[in-house]
Amino acid sequence: MIRAKRAAMVTIAPAFAHVSYWIFDLDNCLYPASTRLFDLIDQRMGNYIERLLDCDRVEARRVQKAHFHDHGTTLAGLMKHHQVDPHHFLADVHDIDLDRIEANPLLDAGLGRLPGRKFLFTNGDAPYAQRVLERIGIAHHFEHLHDIHAAELVPKPSMHGYRLLVEQLAIDPARTVMVEDMAQNLVPAKSLGMTTVWVDNGSERGNHNYDPGFIDHRIANVAEWVDDILKGPS
Numbered sequence: 733m734i735r736a737k738r739a740a741m742v743t744i745a746p747a748f749a750h751v752s753y754w755i756f757d758l759d760n761c762l763y764p765a766s767t768r769l770f771d772l773i774d775q776r777m778g779n780y781i782e783r784l785l786d787c788d789r790v791e792a793r794r795v796q797k798a799h800f801h802d803h804g805t806t807l808a809g810l811m812k813h814h815q816v817d818p819h820h821f822l823a824d825v826h827d828i829d830l831d832r833i834e835a836n837p838l839l840d841a842g843l844g845r846l847p848g849r850k851f852l853f854t855n856g857d858a859p860y861a862q863r864v865l866e867r868i869g870i871a872h873h874f875e876h877l878h879d880i881h882a883a884e885l886v887p888k889p890s891m892h893g894y895r896l897l898v899e900q901l902a903i904d905p906a907r908t909v910m911v912e913d914m915a916q917n918l919v920p921a922k923s924l925g926m927t928t929v930w931v932d933n934g935s936e937r938g939n940h941n942y943d944p945g946f947i948d949h950r951i952a953n954v955a956e957w958v959d960d961i962l963k964g965p966s
Contacts, residue, residue: 742847745961747949751848751927753908755897756874758854758861760935761913762954763833763868770936772828777806780824784814801937805855805887807880818885819857826860835869842958843873853878853897853910855887876901888917894924911954915942922946929957 744751756762759770774796781792799809810816843850850873854861858879865871882900883893898905910921910928913935918928922945929949932938951957
């Protein structure tokens with residue numbers, strides 16, 4: 733009955749009329765990759781590895797990217813091979829200025845009108861995610877921040893974190909959309925039965941392992957897409 737009331741108040745594109753749950757990634761997804769905010773985190777990761785391994789910048793960069801490519805996140809590789817404390821690492825690399833991103837009134841308005849429950853699913857940690865969401869002006873829309881700790885330190889695209897999110901929050905995958913800038917992170921979502929939306933906006937390795945078989949919708953800007961689907965059928 734609640735869902736019927738919401739549906740009557742909002743006109744939404746038919747492809748998303750079945751959706752009651754919306755899962756969004758954070759970095760380079762809810763803000764444009766062109767802001768290059770993640771470059772600041774990337775630099776701090778390199779600095780961290782230099783100190784950890786007592787190596788030069790070139791070797792630190794090699795180690796950093798090797799772990800990212802082989803394990804999904806730099807942190808996962810550092811934990812496996814160097815026993816790095818994830819809390820210490822995440823607090824360090826996320827200690828950045830957020831001036832590169834701005835409030836997004838269009839996204840704020842769109843999320844406010846979007847019917848259903850909204851969740852954030854990130855390989856980062858909740859304190860950093862909260863800061864970014866508040867900077868964009870959309871933190872109040874999200875019921876739950878499913879961060880790397882909630883995923884038991886197993887990063888996307890491992891299925892583990894997806895299953896935990898679905899089970900813990902009673903999410904029905906068949907009525908769920910997942911929005912993500914890393915194409916390979918949509919594979920588990922699609923296999924669970926979710927509708928997938930790939931944000932193709934130039935993220936590093938964003939198109940890695942891309943296959944149209946697990947991408948239902950391809951967009952460039954989340955705020956514009958939300959605004960567009962809320963206009964209903966053309």
